[in-house]
Amino acid sequence: MGEKTDVWQGTLALMVLKTLEAMGPQHxxxxxxxxxxxxxxxxxxxxxxxYPSLLKLEQEGAIASEWGTSENNRKAKYYRxxxxxxxxxxxxxxxxxxxxxxxxxxxxxxxxxx
Amino acid sequence: xxxxxxxxxxxxxxxxxxxxxAEIRAEIESxxxxxxxxxxxxxxxxxxxQRQALIRLGGVEQTRQAWRDQRTxxxxxxxxxxxxxxxxxxxxxxxxAGVVVATLALGIGANxxxxxxxxxxxxxxxxxxxxxxxxSLSESKAQAGITGEGMSYPGYQDLRExxxxxxxxxxxxxxxxTLTGHGEPSEVKxxxxxxxxxxxxxxxxxLGRTLTAKDGERGAAPVTVLSEALxxxxxxxxxxxxxxxxxxxxxxxxxVGVMPAGxxxxxxxxxxxxxxxxxxxxxxxxxxxxxxxTHWMAAFARLRxxxxxxxxxxxxxxxxxxxxxxxxxxxxxxxESEPLQKAIAGDVQRPLLVLLCAxxxxxxxxxxxxxxxxxxxxxxxxxxxxxxxxxxxxxxRLARQLLxxxxxxxxxxxxxxxxxxxxxxRALRSMLPQGLPQLHPVRVDGAVxxxxxxLSLVASLLFGLVPALFASRSDLQRYLREGGRGGESRGPxxxxxxxxxxxxxxxxxLLVAAGLLIRSFARLSAVSPGFATAQVxxxxxxxxxxxxxxxxxxxxxxxxxxxxxxxxxxxxxxxIAAPLPILDLPIPLRFDIVGAPPAxxxxxxTADYETASPRxxxxxxxxxxxxxxxxxxxxxxxxxxxxxxQAFARRYFSGRNPLGQHIVFGFPPDGRAAREIVGVxxxxxxxxxxxxxxxxxxxxxxxxxxxxxxxxxxxxxxAAAAAAAIERTTHSIDKDLPVTDIVSLPAGVxxxxxxxxxxxxxxxIFGAMALLLGAVGIFGVVSWxxxxxxxxxxxxxxLGAQRRNVTELMLSSASAPALAGIxxxxxxxxxxxxxxxSLLYGVSAADPLTYxxxxxxxxxxxxxxxxxxxxxxxxxxxxxxxxxx
Numbered sequence: 001m002g003e004k005t006d007v008w009q010g011t012l013a014l015m016v017l018k019t020l021e022a023m024g025p026q027h028x029x030x031x032x033x034x035x036x037x038x039x040x041x042x043x044x045x046x047x048x049x050x051y052p053s054l055l056k057l058e059q060e061g062a063i064a065s066e067w068g069t070s071e072n073n074r075k076a077k078y079y080r081x082x083x084x085x086x087x088x089x090x091x092x093x094x095x096x097x098x099x100x101x102x103x104x105x106x107x108x109x110x111x112x113x114x
Numbered sequence: 115x116x117x118x119x120x121x122x123x124x125x126x127x128x129x130x131x132x133x134x135x136a137e138i139r140a141e142i143e144s145x146x147x148x149x150x151x152x153x154x155x156x157x158x159x160x161x162x163x164q165r166q167a168l169i170r171l172g173g174v175e176q177t178r179q180a181w182r183d184q185r186t187x188x189x190x191x192x193x194x195x196x197x198x199x200x201x202x203x204x205x206x207x208x209x210x211a212g213v214v215v216a217t218l219a220l221g222i223g224a225n226x227x228x229x230x231x232x233x234x235x236x237x238x239x240x241x242x243x244x245x246x247x248x249x250s251l252s253e254s255k256a257q258a259g260i261t262g263e264g265m266s267y268p269g270y271q272d273l274r275e276x277x278x279x280x281x282x283x284x285x286x287x288x289x290x291x292t293l294t295g296h297g298e299p300s301e302v303k304x305x306x307x308x309x310x311x312x313x314x315x316x317x318x319x320x321l322g323r324t325l326t327a328k329d330g331e332r333g334a335a336p337v338t339v340l341s342e343a344l345x346x347x348x349x350x351x352x353x354x355x356x357x358x359x360x361x362x363x364x365x366x367x368x369x370v371g372v373m374p375a376g377x378x379x380x381x382x383x384x385x386x387x388x389x390x391x392x393x394x395x396x397x398x399x400x401x402x403x404x405x406x407x408t409h410w411m412a413a414f415a416r417l418r419x420x421x422x423x424x425x426x427x428x429x430x431x432x433x434x435x436x437x438x439x440x441x442x443x444x445x446x447x448x449x450e451s452e453p454l455q456k457a458i459a460g461d462v463q464r465p466l467l468v469l470l471c472a473x474x475x476x477x478x479x480x481x482x483x484x485x486x487x488x489x490x491x492x493x494x495x496x497x498x499x500x501x502x503x504x505x506x507x508x509x510x511r512l513a514r515q516l517l518x519x520x521x522x523x524x525x526x527x528x529x530x531x532x533x534x535x536x537x538x539x540r541a542l543r544s545m546l547p548q549g550l551p552q553l554h555p556v557r558v559d560g561a562v563x564x565x566x567x568x569l570s571l572v573a574s575l576l577f578g579l580v581p582a583l584f585a586s587r588s589d590l591q592r593y594l595r596e597g598g599r600g601g602e603s604r605g606p607x608x609x610x611x612x613x614x615x616x617x618x619x620x621x622x623x624l625l626v627a628a629g630l631l632i633r634s635f636a637r638l639s640a641v642s643p644g645f646a647t648a649q650v651x652x653x654x655x656x657x658x659x660x661x662x663x664x665x666x667x668x669x670x671x672x673x674x675x676x677x678x679x680x681x682x683x684x685x686x687x688x689x690i691a692a693p694l695p696i697l698d699l700p701i702p703l704r705f706d707i708v709g710a711p712p713a714x715x716x717x718x719x720t721a722d723y724e725t726a727s728p729r730x731x732x733x734x735x736x737x738x739x740x741x742x743x744x745x746x747x748x749x750x751x752x753x754x755x756x757x758x759x760q761a762f763a764r765r766y767f768s769g770r771n772p773l774g775q776h777i778v779f780g781f782p783p784d785g786r787a788a789r790e791i792v793g794v795x796x797x798x799x800x801x802x803x804x805x806x807x808x809x810x811x812x813x814x815x816x817x818x819x820x821x822x823x824x825x826x827x828x829x830x831x832x833a834a835a836a837a838a839a840i841e842r843t844t845h846s847i848d849k850d851l852p853v854t855d856i857v858s859l860p861a862g863v864x865x866x867x868x869x870x871x872x873x874x875x876x877x878x879i880f881g882a883m884a885l886l887l888g889a890v891g892i893f894g895v896v897s898w899x900x901x902x903x904x905x906x907x908x909x910x911x912x913l914g915a916q917r918r919n920v921t922e923l924m925l926s927s928a929s930a931p932a933l934a935g936i937x938x939x940x941x942x943x944x945x946x947x948x949x950x951x952s953l954l955y956g957v958s959a960a961d962p963l964t965y966x967x968x969x970x971x972x973x974x975x976x977x978x979x980x981x982x983x984x985x986x987x988x989x990x991x992x993x994x995x996x997x998x999x
Contacts, residue, residue, distance in 0.1 A: 029145045033152075047145070047170050048177030051138070052184035059123035059184075072151065076144045077137075 012045075012053050013062075014096060017089040020063065020081045027068075027076035028054060054079060062088045124187050138181050142174055196518035203519060210491060211523070214484050218527025218573060220883065221477035223534025226558075226566040228473045228876075230539050231546070232466050233562065234554040236459050241376050241553055243316025244416075249426070250380070250457035251283075251413040255446045265413040267402050268441070269449060270308065272433045273415070279426040281418045284311040285411035287398050288382040291362040291390075292658045292852050296348050299852045301656060302362070303387040305379050306395040312339075314416055315377070321345075322356035322371030329370075330393040336367045339389045342375040362388075363396060363658035364850075378553050380458055381412050396659035397821075414454065426451055458551045465873045468950055472627060472880045475620050477573060479884050482617040483891045485577035488520065489606050489613075490898050492581040516582040517575075524574025532558075532566045545875070547868035580609055614895045615935035618972060621881075621888035622939025625968035627947055628881030630957055631874040633964055637956035638867055643696060644798030644807060646735030647859035649686075649828050651836035652694060654855040655844050656822035668819035669750060671847065676727055678843045679827060685839060686828035689730035690815055694824045695800035697862045705779035705811065707766060708788055721762055721809035722800050723779070725818040731757075731795055733828045741773045741793035748814040755814065756789035761797045762809035779811065780818060789813065803867060804955045822851075826859070833858035873953070888972070889979040896928045896980040900987040907987050908995025917988040924987045928980035929973075936969050943968075 019034045020026060026034070031054075032047045039045075057063045062085030068078040081089070146167050153163035171177060204211040239245040253269065254261040265273075265285055274283040285308045290301040312324035320342055329337050340355070349355055359366045367390070379387065393399055401410055417426055430449040437444045456463075492499070499512060539558050546556065584606050655675070662668060672690045679688035693701055703723040728744045730736075739760060748755055756777060763772045776788040797807035815823070829836045837856040844853050857865075900907075907920055915923075947959045957964070 027144070027148075028141060029148045046172040047149075048172035048180065051141070051177055052180045055181055055184045056120065059120040060117075061119055070144075070148065072148070074144060074147060074151075075140070076148070077141045 011096075012049065013057055014089070014092045016050070016053060016057060016079075017062065017081065017085055017092065020079060021086070021089060025068075025078045025080040027070060027078050029076070031079070057085070060088075061085070121187075124185065125190070134185060135178075135182075138178055142171070142177060146171065146174075193518065196515050197522060199515065200519040200522045204522070207491075210487065211526075214487060214523050215527045215530050217480045217483060217887065218524065218570065219530035219534045221480035222528055222531025222566055222569050222573065223538050224473045224880070224883070225477050225569055226531060226535035226562060227538030227542050228466075228469050229565050230535070230558055230562045231542060231556050232470055233565075234556045235551060236463060236466060238554045240380070240455055240458065241317070241378070242454075245455065246453075247417045247419065248315075248454035249415050249417060249451040250454050251415055251430075251449055251451050252457075253409050253447050253449055256448070257446055263409040265411045265449065266409050266437075266444075267411065269409075269433065269437055270411055270413055272436055273413075273430070273449065274310075276429060276433055279418060279421045279429040280415040282310045282314040283413065283415045284308045284314040285392075285413040286311060286379065286382070287392075287411055288379075288387075289397055290656060290854075291388075292364075292656060292850070293348065293360065293362055294364070294850055295361045299850050300348075301654075301852045301854045302344060302348075303382070304362075304395075305382055305387055305389045306392050306398045307389050308392050308411075311389070314414060317373070317377045319371040320374040321353070322369070324371055324373070325389060325391050330391045332393075334391075334394070336365060336394045337370045337391070338362070338367045339371045339373055340369055341373055341377075341387050341389075344388055345372045362390075364661045365396075367394075380414065380454065380553070381551075415451065458553065460551065462550060462869070464949070465869065465953055468627070468953065469873060469876055471946070471949075472624055472877050475624050476880050476883050476887070477569070478576075479617050479620045479624075479887045479891075481573050481576040482613045482620070483887050483894070484523070485580050486610055486613050486617075486891055486894055488516075488577060488581040489584070489610055490894065492516070492584060493606060513582040517578050520574045520578025520582070521571065524570045524578070527573070528566055528570025531570060532563055535562070535566060545872060547872045548865065550869070580613075581606075584609070610895055610898070611931045614891055615931040615938065617888050617891045618932050618935025618976065619939035619942060621884040622936050622968060622972055623943045623946055624877070624881045624884040625972060626940070626943035626964055627950060628874075628877045629964040629968050630947060630950065630954055630959065630961060631870075631877050633961065634954040634957045635867070635870050635874040638803055638870060641799070641803045643803060643863060644736065644796055645695065647863055649830060650733060650859035651827055651829065651831075651833045651840070652697065652855070652857055652859055652862060653825050653837050653840045653853050654822070655690075655825055655840075655851060655853055657851065659821060661848075661850075662821060665819045666750065668821055669816045672727060672815055672819060672823065673746075674847055675825070675844060676729070678846065679825070679840065680729075682839055682843065684829060684831055685836075686830070687729040687733045688825065688827040689727045689733045690823040690825050691724060691726035691730045692820055692823040693724060694826070694862075695724075695798050696802065696866050697857070697859075698824070700800045703779050703781075703811075705777050708776035708778060719766070721758075721779075721811045724800075724810065724812050725815050725820060725823070726812050727815040730812075730826070733826050734798075736798060737796040739794045739796060741791070743793055743795075744812075744814040749816045754784075754787050754789040754817055755792045757793040757795055757812040758791055759795055759797050759807065759810035761807050762811060763794050765809055777811065780813070784818065803863070804870075833861070870953070870955075885972070885975055889975045892928065892932060892976050893979040893983065895931070896924065897983040897986075899927065900924060900983045903987070904990055904995045907990050908992040911990065911992040912996065920988040920990075921981075921984045924984035925977065925980055928984070929976065932973060932976035932980075936972055939972075940965055940969060 015035050015038075016031055019031050019038070023030070023034060028050055029047070032045060032050050036043060036045055054063065054065075058065060058079075061082060063079045064082050065077050065079045067075060070076045146164075149167035149170065150163045153166055154160065158166065168174070240248065242248060251265055251273075252261070253263045253265055255263075264287075267285075270283060270285045273280065277283075287306045289304055289306070291304045293300050293302045307325065309325070309327040309330045312319075313326075319339065322339075324339055325337065328334060338360070340349070345351060345355060352358075355369050356371060357368065359368050361367075373389070379389075392402065398410070401408060430451060434444075434448045438447070502512060503509075536558050539556060539562075543556055657668060657671060662671065676688050676690060679685055693699060700722040701724075702720040704720050706719075726744070728746055728748070731738065731743050740763075741757075743757065744755065756779075758772060758777075766772075767775065772791045772794060775791050777791065778786055778788050780787050780789070795810075795812070798810065799805060799807050800810065801808070825840055827836055827840065829839070831839065833856070837853075840856075841853040844851050907915075910920065910923075943965070944960065951959045
């Protein structure tokens with residue numbers, strides 16, 4: 001599996017939002033798998049940490065949930081992006097891009113670490 | 115917004131935990147099932163598939179807990195736990211909880227009840243439009259020591275015309291008119307007002323309209339505005355009352371409006387009253403053309419917005435100066451203004467604040483008591499605390515738990531206190547002395563309950579802080595070293611003694627205050643007013659102005675009534691007079707002595723005026739000292755005579771014989787009549803029992819009659835029977851005359867000290883509460899120290915100490931904080947009781963007897979409270995005591 005990176009503080013919510021935007025309504029397990037795949041299996045994501053994060057986003061109104069049936073005919077709770085969530089995603093994406101751009105400028109002269 | 119919504123969701127999360135728990139369980143279940151399915155599909159064996167899914171999840175229970183923390187607010191949850199735990203703890207010791215809650219209920223209830231009075235009388239703004247702009251006006255003459263007199267009509271006129279700083283000025287005076295045609299003839303309190311009265315106060319009528327300038331114009335029809343209470347009681351709340359006519363003093367008046375019950379006339383605080391324009395008034399309209407010397411109007415003004423106090427003062431000075439140059443006798447008089455609210459509160463402010471302080475002290479004592487109880491409890495719970503520390507509870511967490519317990523106790527006490535306050539306010543309302551200025555009813559409402567709540571929280575902080583502080587320093591090692599014998603470090607021990615001493619000190623302050631008031635009230639009650647009240651009954655008879663217009667009719671009526679009254683079997687002497695001492699306000703009147711050098715302009719000399727029929731002095735038991743009393747042959751057609759009091763003779767005829775001298779005084783049209791002094795009578799206290807007798811001058815009723823007066827009779831009948839006789843006799847002359855204000859003279863004089871009695875009773879009750887609480891506190895401290903020192907006592911006794919020595923030892927250790935408290939309390943009392951000096955009569959605020967008595971009483975109570983546990987200490991069996999340890 002190789003060396004894995006912990007999920008940075010506050011980025012999990014952004015990943016969840018982006019995943020839901022890309023995939024449409026999805027259950028917790030699906031979101032977790034998708035995040036793992038997207039990161040190229042480079043993230044050490046404890047699936048369990050996803051659930052408080054989902055709950056927090058739901059409390060904030062960024063996502064909504066309802067019970068549905070999975071492709072394997074299994075009962076699962078599906079999450080979908082709300083309009084507020086879409087806005088939050090846009091804003092967070094913008095901020096994140098800014099932050100990485102700034103940080104990139106700092107790190108430019110140094111050689112790539114990985 | 116986002117975080118607010120989240121907070122709300124999390125608050126909601128605290129409820130409905132069950133369903134959400136089931137949901138997360140199902141969600142995690144489905145998550146695991148899907149993961150295992152995927153793992154199996156990837157070729158894992160069944161067992162490994164399940165294990166891997168669980169590992170990747172990070173544990174079912176852990177996930178649920180993390181989710182739970184996000185779902186609700188953890189600190190709120192732990193608060194909930196603390197409250198639940200605290201409730202369980204209190205349920206386990208119902209005796210302790212009961213004592214604390216009862217003590218608090220007493221303290222908070224009493225404070226809240228007193229606060230409700232303070233709020234209604236002092237804090238609530240008067241119920242008028244923009245009350246902050248309203249001022250009360252009065253006239254004073256500093257060099258003659260006269261303050262707070264009413265305004266004269268010319269003064270009112272000048273100020274109204276000047277009108278720079280004030281947007282409106284209005285005046286009023288009160289008397290009674292006779293209402294007939296609606297049941298028994300009755301007197302209605304009548305407020306005579308100038309044209310701007312209603313617009314000045316800016317309160318809308320309930321029905322119809324208020325009085326305007328037009329109603330005061332020459333030739334205008336008589337109109338009146340009724341109060342809601344009068345409208346409901348006398349006219350059955352008739353909605354068509356406006357436009358109807360009513361009969362007042364045998365004259366027809368058109369009702370133009372009804373004022374709501376919430377509108378009260380300042381200073382004339384009767385609910386059942388009506389208002390009429392000054393120009394229509396049979397009595398006071400005459401005074402509009404009088405020179406300014408008669409200061410008869412209560413006057414009010416509204417400051418223009420933005421006008422400073424200094425500007426208003428300058429304007430008042432200018433008007434005063436103008437009046438002085440216009441009327442020489444006005445020299446030295448100045449018009450003064452005072453914010454209306456302050457003027458209304460007047461002299462009850464000080465007594466109410468003293469009451470509030472006293473009741474606050476009771477609560478402080480209660481808090482000290484409870485703090486002591488909590489300390490004791492905390493020590494006996496030190497095992498529990500040590501275990502919790504050992505299990506990893508932080509000192510802060512422990513302190514929080516203890517503070518939660520105190521806050522819970524405080525709130526329980528506060529709730530019980532609110533119930534007590536509700537009851538207390540009802541009791542207080544019936545105790546409230548008449549004459550307490552009440553523009554608002556005394557009641558329990560949101561603000562009062564808020565006060566009780568705030569008080570209970572502050573109190574719980576006060577008594578909870580000390581034990582919480584010590585608990586957070588709870589020393590595990592020490593506890594284990596002492597083998598759990600519940601030893602107590604020096605800190606709490608000292609705190610306990612300091613609390614007991616503080617309690618004693620506070621109780622001392624209250625006892626001294628109560629003692630001073632009680633002694634003062636005893637002195638006041640023992641004062642002889644200079645007249646004998648026993649067996650005397652008073653009733654007021656008034657003659658309608660329109661049927662009895664001429665003074666000759668008044669005199670004839672009075673003499674007829676007196677003759678018929680005295681003819682009644684069982685009736686002693688009867689007389690008519692006005693104003694009566696103590697029961698009525700005195701009328702100070704200026705006079706001149708014929709032949710004496712005239713007093714310098716503006717320095718009029720005054721004496722209190724009274725008109726009285728011949729037998730008045732016999733009825734009232736006022737002794738004749740020199741000369742003669744009035745006789746039936748002193749009539750309107752004989753030379754004018756007067757009787758003066760001893761104080762008058764002493765002050766103005768020092769050494770000379772006053773008999774045969776002439777003095778000039780009286781009411782118009784006899785204002786400049788010279789009267790020969792024919793007699794000197796004993797002094798009476800006419801203004802109040804607390805005020806030394808001043809000079810009095812009496813005139814025969816026949817020579818200075820009034821439209822009615824105060825009938826006083828001496829009879830061996832009860833007051834009610836005597837009053838019935840007066841009523842019967844009056845109606846035998848004229849059945850339309852109202853007979854009102856019936857009271858036995860002893861009761862009337864007694865009512866005049868209702869305010870001092872009220873505050874004395876209350877502070878006395880608070881003092882008793884303080885004594886009781888202090889005794890309980892000292893008892894608790896000594897009992898505790900006895901139980902702690904059982905082993906020491908055992909050793910002492912084993913070494914040969916006698917029971918007496920042990921008792922003495924315990925008593926002496928108990929008396930140290932008591933003595934310190936008494937000394938500190940005496941010092942504090944010496945500072946604080948100075949505030950009460952103005953409430954005391956015949957007793958100095960530093961009265962040594964009161965101080966010594968309070969100290970002795972407190973010491974005695976302290977000794978008794980500590981004697982009981984000390985005796986228990988002495989009965990300790992040394993063998994048992996040593997073995998027990």
